[in-house]
Amino acid sequence: MGFEFLGLSEQLLAAVEEAGYTEPTPIQAKAIPAVLQGKDILGIAQTGTGKTASFTLPMIDILSQGRARARMPRSLILEPTRELAAQVAENFEKYGKNHKLTMALLIGGVAFAEQEKLLDRGVDVLIATPGRLLDHLERGKVMLTGTEILVVDEADRMLDMGFIPDVEKICSLMPPRLQSLFFSATMPKEVKRLTDKFLKDPKEITVSSPKSTAQTITQKLVRVASDPKTKRAALRHLIKTNDVKNGIIFCNRKVDVKIVAKSLAVHGFSVGEIHGDLPQETRMQTLAKYKAGEIQLLVASDVAARGLDVSDITHVFNYDVPNNPEDYIHRIGRTGRAGREGWSFTLTTPRDKKYLDALLKMLGKDIPEEKLEGFEAPEPRGRKPRQQKDDGAKQPPAEKKSSSRRSRGSRDREPRGDDKPVVGMGDHVPAFLMRDAK
Known part of the structure; x- marks a missing residue:
């Protein structure tokens, strides 16, 4: 089945074909028609399955009708990282080349002034990280009361990075009549609580187990x-x-x-x-x-x-x-x-x-091992076993050293190889010390 069976416009299909895509991925085939019908979506799919296009493509068609107002974006896409936000912006530019949609990217590391200029003109698509969006909200530079579509992407990553309270605060500022799309690779309890709170009778789409890897x-x-x-x-x-x-x-x-x-x-x-x-x-x-x-x-x-x-x-x-x-x-x-x-x-x-x-x-399975000669970890060292004499006789216990302190002159000394005693201050007193004092 090709993209032409999903209900997308001719202009959008031309952009998709120009991008080199001919068949939708499983999540795209399931999500795009549902989004076009105005349904809330809860999509669970591992990375690399085409989640981004599954919401950017239908959003372009939906937003092609209407007009943006100053500081009131018509749609909002929340991303956990700057790189993800920039990636989604590139997708909108690529697929929306035949549409006259305006877009703003609100991420950290970029001057507020430039972002505010875009917001003042009005944008159809606002792509943001939670922290930077809250900064603009607190400064009164953006309002969410006119938002028609909300996308929370990589929700589980939001949780890992501690953004769930920020996401919940942003969602609470949205109008009651809103189409919400939540996408995540996994579904932890905190993310499930968030989706239960803000999604209305969502269509759940699970493409593959989040704990599986691609067969390729x-x-x-x-x-x-x-x-x-x-x-x-x-x-x-x-x-x-x-x-x-x-x-x-x-x-x-x-x-x-x-x-x-x-x-x-x-x-x-x-x-x-x-x-x-x-x-x-x-x-x-x-x-x-x-x-x-x-x-x-x-x-x-x-x-x-x-x-x-x-x-x-x-x-x-x-x-x-x-x-x-x-x-x-x-x-x-x-x-x-x-x-x-x-x-x-x-x-x-x-x-x-x-x-x-x-x-x-x-x-749930082992990863095949590949050995590298000369780089392996050494075997753990253990205690060497005690060696016993061939006749099995027990060795006599070692003589315990006396705990009493001996004077240097009275210590027992082992003879050297020539059987001569060691001569030192303990065994020999120099003659000059024995002279009578004058």
Whole structure:
């Protein structure tokens, strides 16, 4: 079934075809008709399944009729990260090229003045992170009373990042007549409570288990020593020995992102880094270079695990086993997209046992192992067994040392090899000390 059977307009279908898409993904096929009918949606699907197009496409058609008013956006899309928000904005530009819709992107790291100018003109689509939107609300620069469509994307990631109270506050400012679309990869209790509160008789769409990985991804587990130098050397070996067109290397900590990126650069790799401490402009420039193929490898924290839409990433390397096992799904979901083949390698050390056990329990299966000669973790050392004499006779107990303190002159001394006693201050008194005092 093609996009032409989903009820989209001819203008939108032309833009989709120009973008190179011919068949909708399962979540798009189920969600787009329901959104066009005005229903609330609760979509549960893992990353890389096409969630973004499942709400951007019908929204473009719905918003094509009507007019925006100053400071009163007609629709609102909430995203947990700046990168995701920018990615959604790119989708609206790509699919809405044949429509005259206005759009504003409210994210941190950008001057308020420029964002306020866009809001003053009126926008059909407002894409924002919760924190920056609340800043504009408190400054009186935006009102949500005219909002017709609300999208909360990556709701479980909102929970992980502590944004659920902000999302709940924003939702409470919405008008009663509102179409709400919630999308999430998983459904924790707090997210379920939020959807129960704000969705009205939603159509639930579950595409696949949130704890499953795409069948197009070949997964490997690589056991390495805990030594950081050995671990980095193993990573370089994997990159060199695999046909890596472009890849992402995920680290749990921002400090490790910096160290790994610097190490790869020193060894001649084309590499960039992205994490939360970098300025927004730097992060966007790095992502742009990576998408353009100017950078082969991107070292990232989990801020990039969701929302990085590069269709032909060949490899994902987990430099660390993720602390949250569900992040594994989102990390490796950056490869093997749109039916293409992908490969993921997860480095694990003896120190990662707790996190690895949690990951394997979630997956419900083992990850096939790939051995690297010379990089493996050594076997744990144990106590050597006590050796006994061949005749099995018990050894006499060792003579206990006396607890009484002996004078230096009275200590027993073992003879040297020539059987001569050691002569020292304890055994020999120099003659000058024995002279009579004058």
